[in-house]
Amino acid sequence: MTTNPAVVAEGLVVGYGKHIAIDRSDFVIPAGTVTALIGPNGSGKSTLLSAIAGLLDPISGSITVLGGNGDNRRVAYVLQATKVNEVLPITVQEVVTMGRYSTTGPWRRLSRGDRGAVADAMSRMGIVDLADRHLGELSGGQRQRVFVAQGLAQEHDLLLLDEPLTGLDLVSAQAIDRVIHDEPARGCTLVMTTHDLAEARMADYVILLAGRVVAAGLPDDVLSVEHLTAAYGSSLLHTDGESVFIDDPAHRPVPGRHVHREMTIHVEPPDAGLHGPD
DSSP states (O other): OOSSEEEEEEEEEEEETTEEEEEEEEEEEETTSEEEEEOSTTSSHHHHHHHHTTSSOOSEEEEEEGGGOOOGGGEEEEOSOOOOOTTOOOBHHHHHHGGGHHHHOSSSOOOHHHHHHHHHHHHHTTOGGGTTSBGGGSOHHHHHHHHHHHHHHSOOSEEEESSTTTTOOHHHHHHHHHHHHHGGGGTOEEEEEESOHHHHHHSSEEEEESSSEEEEEOHHHHSSHHHHHHHHOTTTEEEOSSOEEEOOGGGSOOTTOOOGGGOOSSOBOTTTTTTSOO
16 A cells, blocks of 8 residues: 555445445545546546545545544645636635635634735736736636635645646646646645546546546556546547547547647557556
């Protein structure tokens, strides 16, 4: 077993009511890494994030987060899409400041350290110039940067991002991508969901889901043809001798969609991931 894990699941079963989203699964997420959760639509990626965040109790089995100290305040969770009341008179700086409420509470005056954390988060996301703007005035990409900044402002050891790069403008995608790869250097474990094989290959660790954990480990081992076929089905996975791609609507490039580090959404080098263990 990996030493110093951030998350350990044993026989984990999670779902909603009688619906099981993730059947009995075991996995470990190493601390201080970027871990990507990938799988087809409905595979349980967002459900697993909710379980890690402590928002969803297991139906059976167990999930231990940050050593099981029970302090969910050290887990920052940024949803893919956050609904915003267009008439709510709340500014960007006020939204980011809410990230400090998990430790300060909403009524206590902010300390110099709190204000510094908010300023640092806004600077990292490139939204300092938006501080006094209302959320309703922002583009989708700008809003996403604001909510990621709110997560960064929170005192956290584990940062959860639900499809943080999906459908963003290039500036927003680059800003969030930098944060994704900078967080481990700051002592944080980052877990993100993605539909993008290229993004998953950039991670340190990958968990492949399809209503259960199909495989977990290093990207080259997990994202093999065998494992991808088990997750997506042979009708969705194609090889032509020169590339491997998934014929899934969530992976098809559309005009204006961010292309991660100039790699296409679904095309991979022919030898990438083909030699992982069976």
